[in-house]
Amino acid sequence: MGNIKNVANMLNPSHDETNRQKFVSILRKKILVDFAQDMKSVYKNKVEPKFNDLNNRYPTNGREIRTHMIKEMIFKGWSSLRYNAQLMTWLSVKSCIERDLSKMIEESNKIQKLNPTGGSLSLDSNVKIPREITELDIHLMPGCFHTEYTDHDVAQGALYHYGTNVFSGGLQHRKLVKGSVGTSIANFLKIAFPNFKPDKILDIGCTAGANTIPYGEIFSNAEIHGIDIGASLLRFAHARAESENIPIHFHQKNALETGFESNTFDFITSSFFFHEVSVKDTNKILKECYRLLKPGGLMLHMELPPSNETDPYYNFYLDWDAFYNNEPHYLKFRELDFESLITKAGFEKNKLLFTRIPNYPSTPEEEFKSSILDKSTLRRDHGNGAVWYTFGGWK
Numbered sequence: 001m002g003n004i005k006n007v008a009n010m011l012n013p014s015h016d017e018t019n020r021q022k023f024v025s026i027l028r029k030k031i032l033v034d035f036a037q038d039m040k041s042v043y044k045n046k047v048e049p050k051f052n053d054l055n056n057r058y059p060t061n062g063r064e065i066r067t068h069m070i071k072e073m074i075f076k077g078w079s080s081l082r083y084n085a086q087l088m089t090w091l092s093v094k095s096c097i098e099r100d101l102s103k104m105i106e107e108s109n110k111i112q113k114l115n116p117t118g119g120s121l122s123l124d125s126n127v128k129i130p131r132e133i134t135e136l137d138i139h140l141m142p143g144c145f146h147t148e149y150t151d152h153d154v155a156q157g158a159l160y161h162y163g164t165n166v167f168s169g170g171l172q173h174r175k176l177v178k179g180s181v182g183t184s185i186a187n188f189l190k191i192a193f194p195n196f197k198p199d200k201i202l203d204i205g206c207t208a209g210a211n212t213i214p215y216g217e218i219f220s221n222a223e224i225h226g227i228d229i230g231a232s233l234l235r236f237a238h239a240r241a242e243s244e245n246i247p248i249h250f251h252q253k254n255a256l257e258t259g260f261e262s263n264t265f266d267f268i269t270s271s272f273f274f275h276e277v278s279v280k281d282t283n284k285i286l287k288e289c290y291r292l293l294k295p296g297g298l299m300l301h302m303e304l305p306p307s308n309e310t311d312p313y314y315n316f317y318l319d320w321d322a323f324y325n326n327e328p329h330y331l332k333f334r335e336l337d338f339e340s341l342i343t344k345a346g347f348e349k350n351k352l353l354f355t356r357i358p359n360y361p362s363t364p365e366e367e368f369k370s371s372i373l374d375k376s377t378l379r380r381d382h383g384n385g386a387v388w389y390t391f392g393g394w395k
């Protein structure tokens with residue numbers, strides 16, 4: 001690859017910036033593990049018994065719990081810490097990106113001309129950016145997914161990539177650097193369906209490519225495509241994939257109407273995508289997936305688990321993002337009936353697939369295999385990132 005640098009490995013933080021990033025990672029861990037445990041104790045020892053005294057029953061959903069928990073000092077403290085840690089996550093990498101942005105753009109431009117592995121980048125400035133992206137900074141990420149500050153910009157790709165490394169940096173088992181979700185799903189497919197050998201794979205809402213790249217590594221004979229609406233994200237993703245020697249075709253497309261021909265893909269996936277889309281668009285995008293799948297193909301999306309699959313307290317806990325992290329569709333999405341969601345898109349009821357996949361990078365190989373082959377051993381939670389909830393079906 002000569003002298004081309006990987007844009008995903010170009011952050012040069014100063015001593016103070018490095019420590020700021022470490023601090024934010026550790027703070028987030030403290031909030032999500034220790035403080036969250038303290039908050040749950042207040043719920044179990046005070047709020048839940050009080051609710052039971054008043055109503056002669058326990059809360060049945062997260063919304064009920066929320067109306068009581070938001071009055072508690074511990075929730076207010078925990079929530080404001082979490083909100084501020086979220087903002088600090090992006091701020092902790094922003095100065096480094098601004099300083100080295102022109103160098104990252106230079107590397108991305110070089111690689112676009114060469115396309116050394118045979119991947120590609122096709123951008124389309126006519127793609128309509130959905131209102132939910134232009135109107136608010138999802139995840140409190142400054143500039144959201146679509147902003148471009150300069151020609152050939154890669155800033156939002158860099159912000160997402162380096163920011164999410166800080167975001168998960170304290171959570172050992174996440175190891176996001178290599179795209180934990182994509183790695184887990186691809187390995188799951190190999191074990192659960194050894195005869196399924198997809199030739200064409202599509203990742204929807206691929207952002208900076210972290211979870212697209214593993215499909216190229218693990219299904220190295222397949223043609224891999226990633227779509228997103230953000231040009232800066234896609235330039236970054238493309239530059240990263242090419243310099244990691246993984247050929248991927250990145251396209252700026254709206255998932256509502258991709259323009260790909262019908263019956264094109266053997267496998268369609270996404271990660272952390274649908275909870276950011278309105279229910280109306282979710283229905284349309286799933287229909288589009290059905291149209292794009294070849295007969296016999298598989299659609300499998302990773303998402304937060306639906307609320308009917310998790311206990312009321314955990315729903316209250318997970319739904320924090322809907323209220324404070326600029327993710328307005330999150331709550332309604334999780335309250336959907338996933339079975340009817342997928343069948344409405346065209347999938348037959350007896351061909352649906354719901355499963356929980358252990359996080360491959362942090363699970364010993366034998367345990368990973370046995371939990372896929374014997375589903376009863378799968379853990380039922382998601383929050384610590386150890387298990388990924390997936391839903392979909394075969395066409």
Ligand SMILES: C[S@@+](CC[C@H](N)C(=O)[O-])C[C@H]1O[C@@H](n2cnc3c(N)ncnc32)[C@H](O)[C@@H]1O
Nearest residue numbers: 145205206207211228229230253254255271272
């Ligand atoms: C939370 S991110 C997904 C993260 C990514 N899959 C990963 O695992 O790193 C959601 C992505 O979906 C993209 N997106 C949202 N609506 C879209 C649409 N209608 N069509 C295509 N991409 C969309 C956003 O630009 C954003 O990059």
